[in-house]
Amino acid sequence: MKNAIASVSLSGTLEDKIRAAAAAGFDEIEIFDLDFVASPLSARETRKLIGDLGLTVSLYQPFRDLEGMPAPLRERAFARLEQKFDVMAELGCDRLLLCSNCSSLSSGDRGRMIADLREAGERAGRRGLLIGYEALAWATHVWDHREAWEIVKAVDHPNFGILLDSFHSLSRQVPVESIREIDPAKIVYVQLADAPVLDMDRLYWSRHFRNLPGQGGFDVEGYVTELLRIGYDGPLSLEIFNDRFRSTSAALVAKDGVRSLNAVRDAACRNLARQTAMPGKAEIVGLEFVEFAVAPEDRAAMETMAAEMGFALAGRHRAKDVELWRSGAANLVLNFEEEGFARSYRLTHGSALCAIGLTVKDSAAAITRAKALGGKTHVSDIPSMPAIRGVGGSLVYVLDEGVAAGVWESEFELDAAALARPGPIEAIDHLAVVVHTDEFLSWQLYWRALFDVRLQTAQDVVDPNGLVVSQAIQNPSGTFRLTMNSTDARNALSSRFLNQTFGAGFQHIAFRTADLVSLGKQVRASGLECLPIPANYHDDAAARFALSAEEGEQMRALDLLIDEDATGRYLQFYSRAFNKSFFFEFVQRDSYEGYGAPNAPIRLAAQSRYRTEPVP
Ligand SMILES: O=C(O)c1ccc(O)c(O)c1
Numbered sequence: 247m248k249n250a251i252a253s254v255s256l257s258g259t260l261e262d263k264i265r266a267a268a269a270a271g272f273d274e275i276e277i278f279d280l281d282f283v284a285s286p287l288s289a290r291e292t293r294k295l296i297g298d299l300g301l302t303v304s305l306y307q308p309f310r311d312l313e314g315m316p317a318p319l320r321e322r323a324f325a326r327l328e329q330k331f332d333v334m335a336e337l338g339c340d341r342l343l344l345c346s347n348c349s350s351l352s353s354g355d356r357g358r359m360i361a362d363l364r365e366a367g368e369r370a371g372r373r374g375l376l377i378g379y380e381a382l383a384w385a386t387h388v389w390d391h392r393e394a395w396e397i398v399k400a401v402d403h404p405n406f407g408i409l410l411d412s413f414h415s416l417s418r419q420v421p422v423e424s425i426r427e428i429d430p431a432k433i434v435y436v437q438l439a440d441a442p443v444l445d446m447d448r449l450y451w452s453r454h455f456r457n458l459p460g461q462g463g464f465d466v467e468g469y470v471t472e473l474l475r476i477g478y479d480g481p482l483s484l485e486i487f488n489d490r491f492r493s494t495s496a497a498l499v500a501k502d503g504v505r506s507l508n509a510v511r512d513a514a515c516r517n518l519a520r521q522t523a524m525p526g527k528a529e530i531v532g533l534e535f536v537e538f539a540v541a542p543e544d545r546a547a548m549e550t551m552a553a554e555m556g557f558a559l560a561g562r563h564r565a566k567d568v569e570l571w572r573s574g575a576a577n578l579v580l581n582f583e584e585e586g587f588a589r590s591y592r593l594t595h596g597s598a599l600c601a602i603g604l605t606v607k608d609s610a611a612a613i614t615r616a617k618a619l620g621g622k623t624h625v626s627d628i629p630s631m632p633a634i635r636g637v638g639g640s641l642v643y644v645l646d647e648g649v650a651a652g653v654w655e656s657e658f659e660l661d662a663a664a665l666a667r668p669g670p671i672e673a674i675d676h677l678a679v680v681v682h683t684d685e686f687l688s689w690q691l692y693w694r695a696l697f698d699v700r701l702q703t704a705q706d707v708v709d710p711n712g713l714v715v716s717q718a719i720q721n722p723s724g725t726f727r728l729t730m731n732s733t734d735a736r737n738a739l740s741s742r743f744l745n746q747t748f749g750a751g752f753q754h755i756a757f758r759t760a761d762l763v764s765l766g767k768q769v770r771a772s773g774l775e776c777l778p779i780p781a782n783y784h785d786d787a788a789a790r791f792a793l794s795a796e797e798g799e800q801m802r803a804l805d806l807l808i809d810e811d812a813t814g815r816y817l818q819f820y821s822r823a824f825n826k827s828f829f830f831e832f833v834q835r836d837s838y839e840g841y842g843a844p845n846a847p848i849r850l851a852a853q854s855r856y857r858t859e860p861v862p
Pocket residue numbers: 307308343345380382411437452453485
C-alpha cells in the first residue's frame with residue numbers, strides 16, 4: 247500500500263511541495279489543480295521533476311461542477327474536462343478527482359446526473375483514464391459517500407468509480423461501517439484527513455482546520471480499518487487543507503504526514519489482527535524521573551529550591567556531577583555536568599528540564615516503534631535507558647519496569663537515611679510543555695503515534711496578553727500526564743518562555759500530595775517563594791465552593807487555588823518562577839481528572855505582575 251500526499255497539504259511552490267514530499271519518503275503525490283495552474287513548470291517539466299525524485303503522480307484534482315449543468319455550461323464543463331485530460335496525459339497521471347457539484351445551477355435530477363457522469367466516464371475511457379467521484383460534504387445534491395456509491399453503481403462505467411475522503415464522510419457522521427457496502431474494485435482513490443470536532447460550517451471547517459490523522463478527533467482509524475477490511479489496497483493519500491500547514495515548514499508537515507499514515511495503517515491492521523510493520527504503541531507505566539540541566543551559576547539556587555520544596559538529596563552520581571533528589575515517588579535529577587547532552591541542552595535553553603524518564607511495558611519495542619515512525623533515538627551510556635528525542639530536543643528515556651531501582655543503585659551513591667525519610671510530595675502529577683503554534687499538532691502526533699495516550703478536550707486559557715490553547719495528554723491510568731500549550735500571542739507568558747528559552751520546552755512541573763495544606767505550610771516555612779493569589783479570587787472561591795471560614799482562611803494564607811467538577815476537587819498552589827523561566831505547581835488531586843483550567847487565567851495574571859519587560 248502506497249503513501250501519498252496532496253500538493254495542497256504542503257507550503258511553498260509546486261516545486262517546493264514535490265521536493266518536500268519526496269524527501270519525506272512519500273511514494274506518490276496528488277497534484278492540486280491550482281498548484282499546477284499557478285506553476286511556471288510545464289506538465290512535462292513537472293513530470294520530469296517528480297520522476298527524477300522517485301515519485302509518481304497519483305491523482306489530478308479537483309475537477310468541479312460537471313454533472314447536471316444546464317447548457318451552455320454543460321458543454322463548457324466537458325471542454326474543460328478534455329483540457330485537464332490533456333494535462334494529465336503530459337503529467338503521466340491516470341486518475342482524476344471529480345467533486346460532486348456545488349453549483350446552485352446544477353440539476354438534482356438523478357437521470358441527468360448519471361447521464362453526464364457516464365459521458366465523463368466514456369471520455370475518460372477513450373484516454374485510458376479513471377475518474378473518481380467524491381461527495382463533498384457541502385455539495386448541492388450529493389454530500390454523502392453512500393449517495394455517491396449509489397450513483398457510481400448506476401453510472402456503471404469501467405472508467406468511473408468512487409473516491410473516498412474521510413473528512414467528508416466523518417464530518418457528516420456517516421457510519422464507517424457503510425464502507426462495507428462498497429466494491430473495493432470501484433474505489434479509485436482514498437484521501438485521508440482528520441479534524442478537530444467543531445460545530446462549524448462544513449466548507450470552512452474543511453478548508454481551514456483539517457489536520458493529519460492522529461491530530462484531530464475523527465475516527466480515521468475506524469475509516470481505514472473498514473477500507474482494509476473490504477480489501478482496498480490502493481494508496482492512502484493525505485489531503486490536508488490547514489491554515490498553519492500553508493505557512494509552516496513543508497518538510498515538517500511531510501515528515502509528520504508519513505508518521506501519521508504509517509501509524510494509522512498500523513492501528514487499522516491491529517484492529518483486523520493483521521500483520522503489522524512495527525510494535526504497538528508504547529504503554530506508559532509511569533513517570534520515573536525528570537532531569538534538569540543546571541548551569542554552574544544556578545546550582546546553589548536550584549539545590550535550595552529542591553530542598554525548600556521538600557526534596558531530600560538522596561544520592562550523588564558515582565562518576566558524574568549529578569544529584570538525585572527525592573520525595574515519595576518523585577525523582578529530580580539535577581545534572582551539573584560540564585559535558586554531554588545536559589550541557590548542550592542548557593547552553594541552548596539555559597537551566598531547564600532536559601529529559602524525562604518513563605517506565606514503559608517494553609522499552610525495546612518503544613524504541614523500535616519510534617524509529618519505524620521516524621523518531622530520532624539517543625544512545626545513552628546506560629544501555630537499559632534508551633531514549634527518544636522529544637519536545638525542543640529534550641530526551642524521553644524509556645525504561646522497562648523494575649529497571650529504575652537498579653539504575654539508581656548502580657549509578658548513584660545513595661543516602662539510606664535520606665531515602666528512608668518520607669517526603670511530603672508523593673509523585674510528579676503532570677508536566678506542562680510550551681511549544682510553538684506551528685509545532686503544536688506535530689508534538690501531539692508524536693505522543694499519540696508513539697505512545698498509548700488519551701486526549702482531553704483542548705482548553706482555551708486566558709493570559710492577560712493573549713489566548714493560550716492547552717491540550718492535556720495522559721496515559722489511560724493517569725500515571726503520566728502532560729499538558730501542551732501554545733499561543734499566537736507574542737506577549738503571553740508562553741511566548742516569553744519560548745523566546746527566553748530559545749524554543750519549546752517544559753515550563754512547569756506539578757507535584758502531587760495528599761495534603762496540600764500541610765505541604766503549603768511546610769514549603770513556606772522552608773522559605774519557598776510562592777505565587778501570591780489576589781483576595782478577589784478567594785472571595786469568589788469562598789462563595790462558589792461554599793468554603794468554611796477556616797478553609798477560606800487557609801486558602802488565603804497559602805495562596806491556594808481550587809476547582810471542583812463531577813470527578814472531584816482539586817487544590818493547587820504555585821512557586822515563583824526559577825530565573826523567570828520554569829516554575830513548580832503543587833496539587834492535591836483526590837479523584838479530580840482535570841488540571842484546574844478555570845484557575846489558569848488567575849495564575850497567569852498573577853505571574854504577569856512579575857514581568858519586568860514592557861508589553862510593546
Ligand atoms: O474544498 C474543496 O473544494 C475540495 C476540493 C477537493 C477535495 O478533494 C476536497 O476534499 C475538497
